[in-house]
Amino acid sequence: MNRTLRLKTPLSEMEIRRLKVGDIVYLSGIIVTARDAAHKRMLDLVEAGKPLPINLRGFPIYHCGPLVRMEDGRWIVLAAGPTTSMRMEPLESVAIEKLGVRMVIGKGGMGKKTADAMARFGSVYGAFTGGAAILAARHVTRVVDVKWLDLGVPEALWVLEVKGFGPLIIAIDSHGNNLFGEVNERAWERYRFALQESGEA
Amino acid sequence: MRVEEIVEDVAARLLRLAVVKLPSDVKRAIERAYREEENPLGKAQLQAIIENIRLAEELERPICQDTGLITFYVRAGADFRGLDRVELSLKRAVKKATRQIPLRPNAVNPFTQQNSGNNVGRLLPYVKWDIVPGEHLEITAFPKGGGSENTCTLAMLSPSVGVEGLKRFVVESVLKAGGMPCPPTIIGVGIGGGADISMDLAKAALLRPLNKPNPDPWIADLEHQLYREINALGIGPMGLGGKFTTLAVKVSYAYRHPASYPVAVAFQCWAARRASARIHMDGSVEYLTHKVEEA
Numbered sequence: 001m002n003r004t005l006r007l008k009t010p011l012s013e014m015e016i017r018r019l020k021v022g023d024i025v026y027l028s029g030i031i032v033t034a035r036d037a038a039h040k041r042m043l044d045l046v047e048a049g050k051p052l053p054i055n056l057r058g059f060p061i062y063h064c065g066p067l068v069r070m071e072d073g074r075w076i077v078l079a080a081g082p083t084t085s086m087r088m089e090p091l092e093s094v095a096i097e098k099l100g101v102r103m104v105i106g107k108g109g110m111g112k113k114t115a116d117a118m119a120r121f122g123s124v125y126g127a128f129t130g131g132a133a134i135l136a137a138r139h140v141t142r143v144v145d146v147k148w149l150d151l152g153v154p155e156a157l158w159v160l161e162v163k164g165f166g167p168l169i170i171a172i173d174s175h176g177n178n179l180f181g182e183v184n185e186r187a188w189e190r191y192r193f194a195l196q197e198s199g200e201a
Numbered sequence: 202m203r204v205e206e207i208v209e210d211v212a213a214r215l216l217r218l219a220v221v222k223l224p225s226d227v228k229r230a231i232e233r234a235y236r237e238e239e240n241p242l243g244k245a246q247l248q249a250i251i252e253n254i255r256l257a258e259e260l261e262r263p264i265c266q267d268t269g270l271i272t273f274y275v276r277a278g279a280d281f282r283g284l285d286r287v288e289l290s291l292k293r294a295v296k297k298a299t300r301q302i303p304l305r306p307n308a309v310n311p312f313t314q315q316n317s318g319n320n321v322g323r324l325l326p327y328v329k330w331d332i333v334p335g336e337h338l339e340i341t342a343f344p345k346g347g348g349s350e351n352t353c354t355l356a357m358l359s360p361s362v363g364v365e366g367l368k369r370f371v372v373e374s375v376l377k378a379g380g381m382p383c384p385p386t387i388i389g390v391g392i393g394g395g396a397d398i399s400m401d402l403a404k405a406a407l408l409r410p411l412n413k414p415n416p417d418p419w420i421a422d423l424e425h426q427l428y429r430e431i432n433a434l435g436i437g438p439m440g441l442g443g444k445f446t447t448l449a450v451k452v453s454y455a456y457r458h459p460a461s462y463p464v465a466v467a468f469q470c471w472a473a474r475r476a477s478a479r480i481h482m483d484g485s486v487e488y489l490t491h492k493v494e495e496a
Contacts, residue, residue: 022242066305069303080266084351129249132252134257171441186435
């Protein structure tokens with residue numbers, strides 16, 4: 001049976017270390033969206049030793065480019081499902097190490113480099129159902145801030161206040177387990193076995 | 202109304218229908234997958250998907266925040282008057298839909314990385330023309346998300362690998378894609394022609410209704426074999442495990458060059474958005490994929 005937990009951001013290392021692959025988490029507090037271009041800019045700043053416009057220590061990064069509308073001078077989030085996390089694979093380990101990101105939320109899973117950084121520095125990956133953008137937007141209570149709009153709406157850093165944001169399936173924990181990796185390895189094994197059976201290998 | 206106004210109005214409606222409401226064949230395939238999925242994590246993903254589809258219809262909002270890169274497939278009757286103005290009307294429709302629905306601005310200059318802000322840019326929206334006999338104009342709006350687009354593959358295989366070789370390439374493409382294209386996906390496979398022709402065929406195969414078997418029994422059998430082999434991998438909904446990695450496999454082919462054996466695999470996410478309508482010369486409009494109450 002999968003455990004269900006309700007957590008508040010910022011997240012402590014202890015809370016994160018308790019989580020195991022297969023746990024289901026609902027988040028409340030602040031989460032920050034960042035995709036390809038935002039990751040690149042964040043890491044350029046880290047390299048240059050310059051500060052970020054937002055302190056991410058203890059907070060989740062959400063791989064998401066939301067669909068938004070301005071109403072009466074306020075941003076409204078209409079749809080905000082996750083984007084494919086694997087694109088951020090080359091950069092995410094640095095964000096975890098240098099910026100203290102405690103959770104990465106996205107879809108499709110991430111690779112070894114990120115999983116290693118999560119084990120080392122205490123962070124987890126939470127999978128949200130890809131395409132379930134309205135379910136996600138329903139849990140966004142407010143747009144607190146937005147930075148780097150010059151990157152375009154999908155690529156900007158959206159600082160979102162969320163309530164009961166989930167279900168997030170913990171798919172990489174801080175103990176070296178990677179659910180997507182396991183599913184994928186088994187899939188390759190099944191494929192190779194089927195080839196052998198048909199005398200193809 | 203003039204022809205260009207009708208085309209603009211219909212295209213904008215089609216975009217709204219496409220991004221808000223999935224065609225009924227796609228919904229039925231997802232519901233069936235939910236009923237039959239046994240893996241609890243995979244089943245939970247399908248449950249969230251079904252709930253999201255319902256909310257999108259209820260709130261009249263786009264199903265997914267990625268409202269895609271927009272292609273229009275146009276089947277133009279040779280005797281339809283005003284064809285020279287159709288592309289301009291489609292561009293106008295995209296700008297209008299982007300503002301009104303709204304759609305996420307998804308057109309980016311590949312050199313400056315600037316987002317145009319209105320989903321229009323060089324060659325966007327992309328228009329695929331097909332000239333057919335008759336006096337009507339059939340338009341299909343096909344907004345396709347980036348996640349499933351990024352896992353599309355093309356191989357110029359050696360003809361000696363044969364049908365078994367092409368099947369291996371398709372299944373390995375699905376293995377490499379894993380959870381990234383938002384499974385359960387629809388998979389279009391284009392075989393033969395040149396590199397461009399095979400990918401064209403693979404993409405166009407994604408427009409076929411899921412519930413209609415291929416009229417060519419040999420191709421129908423190949424589709425079924427690929428469907429079985431892909432769903433035996435256990436990648437499952439969103440790559441979290443389960444027996445529904447794909448909802449349907451659709452194969453199209455052209456004859457090939459003796460030296461070439463091109464195979465293209467086009468992935469479509471579960472949010473398989475498409476909407477079609479036929480405009481007649483008298484200005485009347487038939488919606489083909491969705492029920493429309495007032496048109």
